[in-house]
Every structure is written in C-alpha cells, then in structure tokens.
Amino acid sequence: QVQLVESGGGSVQAGGSLRLSCAASEYTPSTYCMGWFRQPQGKEREGVATINLDGVPFLINGVKGRFTISQDNAKNTLYLQMNSLKPEDTAIYYCAAVASTVVAGEPGGCLPRAPFWNSGYWGQGTQVTVSS
Numbered sequence: 001q002v003q004l005v006e007s008g009g010g011s012v013q014a015g016g017s018l019r020l021s022c023a024a025s026e027y028t029p030s031t032y033c034m035g036w037f038r039q040p041q042g043k044e045r046e047g048v049a050t051i052n053l054d055g056v057p058f059l060i061n062g063v064k065g066r067f068t069i070s071q072d073n074a075k076n077t078l079y080l081q082m083n084s085l086k087p088e089d090t091a092i093y094y095c096a097a098v099a100s101t102v103v104a105g106e107p108g109g110c111l112p113r114a115p116f117w118n119s120g121y122w123g124q125g126t127q128v129t130v131s132s
Contacts, residue, residue, distance in 0.1 A: 002026055002097050002121040009093060009126030016085050016130070022078040022095030022123055033098045033110035035117065036069060036080045038091035038128075047112020048093075049080060053100055058111055063089075085130045092125040 003025035012018055020036070035050040049059045049069035057069045068081040078095055098110075098120035106114050 002032070004095050004097060004121055004123035006093065006095050006123040006126040009128045011129040011131065012085055014086055014130055014132050017081070017083045018085065018128060020080040020082065020093055020095075020126060020128075022080075024076045024078065024097065026076070031100045033100065033103045034069075034071065034078050035096050035098075035110070035112060036078075037094045037096060037112070037117070038089075039094070039125075040088075040091040043091075045094075046091075047117070050110050050112055051078070052110035053103065060112060082128070085128075087130045087132045090128060090130050092127050094125045095123045097121045 005023045006020060008018060008020040010018060033052055036048045037045050038048050039045040048063055049067060051057045051069050051071055059067055066084045070079045096117055098116050102116045103110055106116055108114055
C-alpha cells in the first residue's frame with residue numbers, strides 16, 4: 001500500500017510561488033500514475049496535473065504556463081511547482097497515485113478526469129492560500 005504525504009503549502013500573495021512536495025512510501029514511476037488535485041472550500045475536487053507511467057506530464061488549461069509537475073525518482077517524491085499564483089488557486093491540494101494495472105483499463109490513460117482516481121491512494125492534503 002502506498003502512503004503519500006504532501007508538504008509545501010502556505011500563504012502567499014498573488015503573483016507568488018510555492019512548490020508542493022509529495023513523498024511516497026514506495027515509488028516506481030513505471031507502475032504508478034501520479035497526480036495533483038485541489039479542492040477549494042465549498043467546491044468539488046478538481047484534477048490539476050498528472051504524470052503518466054512514461055513520465056509525460058499533463059496540466060489543465062487553467063494552470064498551463066504557471067504550474068509544473070515533476071518527479072524525483074531517487075527521492076520517491078512528486079512535485080508541483082506553482083508560479084504566478086492567483087487567488088482562485090486557493091484550495092487544499094492533494095497528491096494521488098493509481099497503480100498501472102488500474103490505468104491499463106482506462107482508454108484515456110493517466111489524465112486528471114479519469115474515473116479511476118477514486119480507487120487510488122491519496123495524501124492528507126496541504127492548504128494553499130493566495131491573497132490578492
């Protein structure tokens with residue numbers, strides 16, 4: 001079972017930057033699809049970025065050009081670099097992992113809107129607050 005622990009959240013002013021980290025108890029990039037999600041207060045959870053089994057990233061339109069998802073295999077860690085932050089980025093950010101055996105059954109692959117995330121592993125979340 002994979003355990004995920006997020007860190008790096010905090011409070012920043014608009015235009016600022018934060019880097020979120022997600023430490024995994026086990027990390028084999030070729031066997032897990034990894035992703036970052038966020039949930040603003042009172043709203044539904046939203047997929048932000050994923051990185052597939054081949055290390056190819058995907059980001060939603062609202063964060064392209066501002067956020068970067070990456071991974072450090074040696075450190076068993078997933079990152080989300082967030083630049084040019086906006087107040088609408090305020091949310092609890094979660095990382096998640098789904099095993100390749102689950103991803104294989106999804107035609108769309110490792111993407112934020114794939115239906116398999118609910119059956120994956122999740123961290124406890126880290127709060128990001130962006131003030132105007």
